[in-house]
Amino acid sequence: MNILEMREIYKAFPGVVALDHVTLELEKGEVMALLGENGAGKSTLMKILSGAYHADEGQIILEGRQISGYTTQEAIDMGISIVYQELNNIPGISVAENLFLNNLPTKGPAKTIDYKKLYADSEALLKRVGLNNVDPKASLGTLSVAEKQLVEIAKAVSKNVKILVMDEPTSALNDAETDNLFELILKMRDEGVSIVYISHRMSEIYRVADSAMVMRDGKYIAKVKVADTTTDDLVAYMVGRKIDDMYPKRSVTPGKEVFAVEHLTTNRLKDISFHIRAGEVVGLFGLMGAGRSEIASCIVGMKYHQTSEMRINGEKYVPVSPANALKHKITYVPAERKTDGLFLALTVRENITISNLDLFTKHGKMDLKKEKKIADEWIKTLHVKTPKSETIIESLSGGNQQKVAVAKSLITDPELIILNEPTRGIDVSAKAEIYMLINELCAQGKAVLMISSELPEIMSMSDRIYVICEGRMTGEVQKADFTQELLVKYAIGETD
Template sequence: MDSAATTSPSTHSISGLALRVDSLVKEYPGVRALDGVSLDVRPGEVHAIVGENGAGKSTLIKTLAGAVEPTSGTITIDGETYERLTPQLSRALGVAVIYQEFTLFPNLSAVDNVFLGEFLTKGLVLDRKTMTAKAEALFRRLGVRIDPHALVETLTTGYQQIVEIAKALSKDARLLIMDEPSAPLTSSEVDAMFAIVDALKREGMTIIYISHRMDEIFRLADRVTVLRDGAYITTVETAATTRNELITAMVGRDLNDEYPVRTNAIGEPTLTVEGLTGNGVEQISFQAHAGEILGFAGLIGAGRTELMELIFGSVKPESGTVDLHGRSVLSVNPAQAIRNGIALVPEDRKRHGLVLEFSITQNISLPLLKGMSRLGTIPSAKEDRLAADYMRSLRIKAPSGHEIVGNLSGGNQQKVVLAKWLATDPEVLIFDEPTRGIDIGARHEIYLLMSELAAQGKTILMISSDMEELIGMSDRVVVLREGVQQGVLERPDISQENVLTLASEGELV
């Protein structure tokens, strides 16, 4: 590997590490994923990198981690300049990446995951006593108590993330790259993660923080770098910019209203749920109207997703009724729910909403295969026309309907899930965390699509843990707490304070 030492005053720090990237290019056949990106990260700062899906953030991370070899450009760490890094060299230089999808082994203990690949030994025997003591010290450093011997699969998502961070710290990481760290976390776990970032910053850790969530950027970051279409756009001091300025830099246009102004009238009641009980919820009752976006709020364990599983037929209820226009649509399985005019856009689109190895066309036509088949075969021309229509109307960005869904950005994957269900012509659409892990531009498009569906008279049930989204998109909000319905907030009363009060205390003052 080529390396040539250069000296740059801005790349030195008391911790011995900071970063400079110069004219970094990464080309794939027909695609320039990084287009001459240059940026520097100051020692001891939290430096956010933002941009839409496809902006080049993931490629940049993988380049710094040594997983991707750049076409050209240089990376300078601790005063040493490299034309490329390998995973081993990156780790040796103190670079560690906490990916959005954890790299833990669920059937191993926390301590085994922390030291995996670099176990401590006494001679030929594992030194479990020392590893346990060091793991406990790392967890104390991060302000939590985790049993080192607990299997990772028994830990909450927040604690699993802390195990990932402890693993990085055990390898003397000095530059920590966090890729969408809050995406899988509950609101309380996000607060705990913020506290850890603050603590590491006080220790002098240099942190690159990647997130689609603007509130996190302004809460944590000292500076923000914006990438767009693989190119560097700007770096600004967080205190010297605004949310709208960042969004405009990210998408290359002005999004005047992040949440569309909806003028459609709310129609008659369509979906009526009475006394629905089971799957961890009790006696849930509400009505949803044609043209309405009915939000569902609650803290972890509130039972929002569990309620939707009952409505969608994924789980059989113990008691209660679900009616659509006075007709029972209490479904025993999702297939029956689809026939009854109910569709579910799930929270985890990769696991429950898509077949990643299938094409866009194949995913969109999946729920319709029985109706489309002729003598046991599916007319490909009909499939192609269906996919082309939805790709055009939903503005799905891909070369063709034959593109593998796993290759698409998060926002485009979400649109494919939506297209799949719209093709069934549902009357009720359930959105479970509709914009989780989606960039600001794609999120705005999803909001526009939801508003258009409401204007067409569809009934939308929306679960969201994003308070701004919940307030910005909902006509009314049903608040749950530990499986019990606490109230329904009408539009004038929807506020963060009222939602959190009902979700945590059960009643408004």
Template sequence: MSSSPPSALTATGIGKRFAGVTALSEVSLDFRPGEVLALMGENGAGKSTLLRVLSGDHTPDDGRLEIDGKPVIFDTPRAAMAAGVRVIYQEPEIIPHVSVAENVFVGELPQHGRVFNRRSLNRATQAALVEYGFENVLNPSTIGSRLSPAQRQIVEILRVLTATTPPKVIAFDEPTSSLSEHEVEALFRLIRRLRDSGVAVVYVSHRMNEIFRVADRVAVLRDGKLIGVKDATATDENELVRMMIGRDLSELRRRAAGNAGDVVLKLDSVTTDDVHDISFEVRAGEVVCLAGLVGAGRSELARAVFGDLPVRSGTVEFNGKPFHARNPGDAVRAGIGLAPEERKTDALLMQRSVRDNVSIAVLKRIRRFRIVRRAKERALVAEYIRELRVRTPSMEQEVRKLSGGNQQKIVLARWLARNPKLLILDEPTRGVDVGAKAEIYRIIDGLAAEGMALLVISSDMPEVLSLADRIVVMRGGRVAGEIARADATEEAVLTLAIPALEPAEEEVAS
């Protein structure tokens, strides 16, 4: 028998149960130095829970961890860190009132006894940003509360890379779900570099194309069990999908384009604090995708239309009439919906049950004749929750206990069921599994066919290309161009989205 490959960390027979849920059962995996192991599975399959066992955030109910053949017990995150095992989470904790630099070095400051002043912290952070290729995405002095999800993710990555204990195992939990194409490239370069330096990398993602670009082996979890481990070169998308969801996926076939109706939303030279001179239209029955890099101003534009950020100049027309939402309430009453990118802060009551979160969309409507509609709406949300296969032991479960992707499905279901005239979706499939993604595309397509106008912000290129009737690309707070469905290619989008590097006048983002 050949000797087994070296392992940086070995997990054997790991089990973890929560009230009513077996999150992991009998999971055995080895994490090998110099290798990227991808972890895939539907929302709620147990991926994040496994990472939390590796990071010492959860103590497993069964099984053991070993390093170099010796058992290790990670009963606290500190114990795992000391052994060089680090996890970069989906929703990193950021201290809101201090700078990026302080957020990066927050874990390190007290132990060192060194005196850091702000300038040296900023300098160290800037050096790390340049070294790892993120200097255009983040500024060391920005305050935590102002960071986008992508920027938060990068802060978390820098924390690990600048740690005093060099990492042996680094696990990324859906690192690209809030990054756009450009940052994804930087992240992949970083991951390959870590791998080549002998780190065991664990990579959780729902994006199939990424898996084949970056992974050496792929492990698939389903209902908390390990279904199998495949060499990336010896498997394909269909096999992985079958392992994950136990069936094949039907291709999204968009209805024939060209059935767009009246103009529902018309922006003319709209300018806010973040975006300038934005003009484009969305028609009834049309799906317009807003593409662009992180920081291009897409979410800010959406929030301005929704009355959540002020419009400084220019005009918005809705249903052919001038429209000015002073607050989101105005927008909702007029028939506009916005499912925001950050489910935690903007959209969900994390401490409340699934049922409460489903009802809340309609609680504020007190007029009596709407009661019937309310009941209908609630039934519709429940139906969407079924269709999207939200994994929860019951409607009474607290939302914070659901997996990330299942929380996202609830946000979406709520807005889909309200049936607005214009629905703005900001990264609607962020963190959603392949099966549910296909279902969401089918629902979006159906809503468009019924005449809804949809404006979809997405950093997921295959998503943009398969959903959009038209693509509006933003760059640096402005519209860089529009692409019709017939001309939509990845290259066309990227050419508009990425600032041209002309030797004479090099543009620098941020």
């Protein structure tokens, strides 16, 4: 029996029809993947289910009963829990308080918070999602993105859940954490929980999902059994055509050294040295918390470090601040776009151009026409799905926001581009666009440092990969020697 039916759901925002009479059916104990390109309407459909948005038209039937006009809290009480694509937690308070925000345990007639119980319950929950080493008393802000993501998942699991929606839950997780999450999903499925799983990683679909529903441009396209359907077919449903070249070939011979760092040391990093040549893509691989992002932060002057020697184009470079890094033609696309990468209250145009206003300024005056033209070109190049360049960026779908974050960096015409999880949340066709763009940058003689947790991506795109484990460099691997086994071996600290 269907535990949930959403019938003919229609939802419009100014300038776009996000959902055009979409229908969804979900059985008890079914794991259903929800697939579609960036902006297809996946998150919007799930926000309607969770009570965060209300549909303009259509019906929702839960266990045979029509429900409507409910709040998110009422949805939770009915057993509908959602882990959002964008993190929604409060960094200033503890992990435990985040977990039990709406129902902190109390004791005694005065109803003071029962911290002992709070911490004990939190610990049990954290264990359930594999966060064995996280202290419930720690301030949430001190956790990594991946850990925060797992805390979000723990929050959803803690409710008496019947339908659990996960909107790109693994985008910040590494392989081991993903394995852990999948185990949890399958266990919950066996307990009768129905799960809607949104992801752009096709391999994951085959590991956890029984079925897949595909959307395109706000419309329902198909629902299929995963076991009977090939990846190519799923992609064709999503994109409306076949994609043959996911990782385009690059034929650039690396030139002279563009960037080098020697003896980079912080509290966590120990004596990291490496270099990148013109036309080269160098990968940085490692497990969560290995220190990859910290290396990037140090290079662009976002984080203080004790010692290092850096060179850009043969000249001494001392990181001071991201703005100063830009002056030295070093740009960084951070992994946490919502807090570090974008100005959410500004328009798409403003976000694209803000790092290089000089480009449009002549004698102290902005050439607004030129600014708009260039912004429009980037929107076109990266296929950013937005009603217009003047749309506030916060209303774009997650993947489309990521594309703008990439454009914002590339517009500065850098020599060294540091990309941290550049395709996180980006759909297959836009991924191919970004890979092509990286290749173009290489052909122009730029140097690219790419941090990625996706092995197929980092192996296909890099010329060399440095592997980091617990703040130390444990290996440098040349393209000819790339194997998953070798990279993972170095990543867990086994060296020969």
